[in-house]
Amino acid sequence: MPDASAALDAAALDQLFLEARTYNSFRPEPIDPAQLRCAYELARMAPTSANAQPMRLVFLVSPEAKAKLEPALSAGNRAKTMAAPATAIVAYDRHFYDELPRLFHDPAARSWFAGKSEHAERTAFRNGSLQGAYFILAARALGLDCGPMSGFDNAKVDAVFFPDGRWRSNFLINLGHGEPAGLFARNPRLGFDEACRIL
């Protein structure tokens, strides 16, 4: 067990949070699939409710796969996404609870969600989003840059990539090594006293 009582060094905090940016353009070299696997294998270790891990990832790297995505993208996201070395569809499995008997130590866990479609959907969306965020930071931790987006037509993506209706798209992430030339100026963040309270 590492000494988890110490903070990471400043360079690591910069790489993960403080100097990392949402990139709009990327260097043209492809991403090694082993790096995508490694990022997933970091992200999957972070916590989800009942260890349910509802996130599913579809990495679009071939021109054919990218072309299937293109009509669903909003105008402002189209060119940069088609040019990115890879685009991940962050999705979630609406029937994630069918895996719980092998994923969670309490055999009752499947019954917490099965047949409760609203609770299951909210759990999948919440935890699939958490895992999408873990994946963004895992990719950054490995030296990749991300360009996450929700500006696209989810229903179109679902119809093309998930026609059986079991998986559902959540958001997209362009992946690669970012080109600083394509960056917007950094927008402001809410201060602690605006967004947080201590009671």
Next chain:
Amino acid sequence: MPDASAALDAAALDQLFLEARTYNSFRPEPIDPAQLRCAYELARMAPTSANAQPMRLVFLVSPEAKAKLEPALSAGNRAKTMAAPATAIVAYDRHFYDELPRLFHDPAARSWFAGKSEHAERTAFRNGSLQGAYFILAARALGLDCGPMSGFDNAKVDAVFFPDGRWRSNFLINLGHGEPAGLFARNPRLGFDEACRIL
């Protein structure tokens, strides 16, 4: 700008992902409020849709504040939460879009959400969840341990802590320095080939 093309070292990946655990018990010492602020100030830099930052955090540290939470907790989460040095209510601002004119470079952004309650709610829940995950990893990056939970009555928490209805609870995170003695055995994770596809 740091050299973001290199991976963090193995100790950092362990601290963030591979060896970090969801803790059920914590050492009794209080958390320095400056550390909560620092974790927020890392997490807030990570990406959200239109830079909207819908997450709001309420840190419960006083016995009085903890006591207000207690009736909303599920039985299995009660004792460990009351004993934790701090519990964060990860919430979101349902009217996050009112801040967009000062947070985003496109002045039209508020109109993408205002008056579109279903789209606004989904955006707040997705991005508030992303930010909750960023906060978990930011806390770990600073040497804190987390115990996130969704086993509680959201409506009760909202009635007690957010009576005006503007903020809404999402999930909870116990915070402190974890006691390994309270850990469950680690549950399995889905393999890359189960959860991911490359097209």
